Amino acid sequence: MSYASPESDPPADRRPRRRLFAVVGGALAVGALAGWLVVEGVGGTGGGTAAPSVSASAGDVRSSARPAPTDPSGSPSASDDHRTGRDATATTASGPLRGKVVVIDPGHNPGNVRHTAEINRQVDIGTGRKECDTTGTATNDGYAEARFTLDLAHRMRTLLQAQGATVKLTQDADRPFGPCIDERARIGNEAKADAVVSLHADGSGTGNRGFHVILPGEVRAGAADTRAIVGPSRELGERIAGNFVRVTGSAPSNYVGDGTGLVTREDLGGLNLSTVPKVFIECGNMRDSKDAALLTSGAWRQKAAQGISEGIVSFLRG
Template identity: 45%
Template sequence: MVAVRVRASFLAITGLLLLTGCESPVGGAAAPSVSTSAPSPITSSSSPPPSSTSSSAPSSSASSAPAQVPGSKVVVLDAGHNGGNGSHAAEINKLVPAGRGEMKPCNTTGTSTNAGYPEHAFTFDVTQRVGAALAAKGVKVVYTRTDDKGIGPCVDKRAATGNSANADAVVSIHADGSTAAGSRGFHVAYSSPPLNAQQGEPSTRLSKTLRDGLRSAGFPPANYIGKDGLAPRADLGGLNLSTRPAALVECGNMRNAGEAASMTSADGRQKYADAIAAAIETYLG
């Protein structure tokens, strides 16, 4: 009887597996919550269903993709920010390596439209749409986060996901929040000056291909940052720490009324995703 009771007690114990730019420290207030307008995630064959668990500490949550077809390409998609960041300031403000000898906050809350639609929801939805399109073409897709309820991952962990996957391309998807009057348009950032060979020609070519794809789809280049849709940056940890071809797309300005309207509509998000996916395909050749 003692052995039976011990075994029953052991079986009753379960563990909980915790899963879990626009880079500015989290303030005292959480990011706007707009759960009624947050998009439902679109899943593809290369990503598991979004997790319903939340984390108490930032961690990487890359997807487990199916067995890779020999010769197929690997793309890591990084949806900016995360839905739980705004309510976990201590974790998100923790300093982590950001490259070039600098330390920066783990992650940030991101921005939002004036009506409160958050960047983290926009980036997650667009990223899932891009991933679905690429997976349908036989590309192995890995995500740095697989839900919009967690915390982080930190920028160094996001970069590590692309590095460990030996990705052919790493694309981080964001939206900007400039409040300067008349600011509008997309821009594509890359690490400059390069810290390794992959941050040189491969990353600049990836950035230019993304720029050309967005421009061909009718999106205007930014009129307030960078030049001709490109913005070389030395301060973005996810790019500085990458040893794979990497670029960060700021899809537009969420504080611009016209671009905000596009970002908050499913059709608008699909148009962004189509342009980004097509550009990645072109880059992969």
């Protein structure tokens, strides 16, 4: 999700000094992700036991009906051809997440570029009006954010279903464009999701590196009222951030979040209109060559899927 996009106007660009951090006793404080030396990354506010590993090989998420396509790194990918529809909700018979509902929101849609008039339509986000959706960003070599988010969503779905969760996608390239940002929020709300994660990659300037998790701010305006979800969403975001660092080795953003990997926003419709715990994650900057090399690697995307999924598992198990 480029900061040039209407759904994501930039906060002030800051380059803080990196600070040594440690996650001690299962707690993730706001300053705990400054720098990227992690003692333990599976805790959250309120603590709890460490999440079980949700790892799976990249091959586990490939469609058995057709060969997997090749990602830009030249490695087999679990991406665009592994589509069973956004309403695929199969779960395993048992697992620690049995009875839990997770909604994965792959940012943008590969078809948005062919439907600019439709996605430019204004929708109500509570605090104002914004475009229905955007095309998203891409690497300098043309690997689209919309392809990246779908690939990551497929990998996460497999990992979370293996833990017994019911998993729904807001879109699976099974519609011409969208959904709009208000509908994305509504899908999670109507599913009564226990956790929703919106997947993105940034389109910032060269030299801006690292991931950040976007948390909902307290908003009460129009159709938006986030007061009930601010606390649990922060816990979800902290656990995802800690596990993302631990599994991928990626550092928190060096240009937003003051080195914490956490950013609070009150201007995103997907968060403002949510009534269930929800966060966004910008997994890296597609316009920086070093981050782009990670984002286009199938092996790294598997680590990213595992890190995010383990954060969700940790949150849902308490």
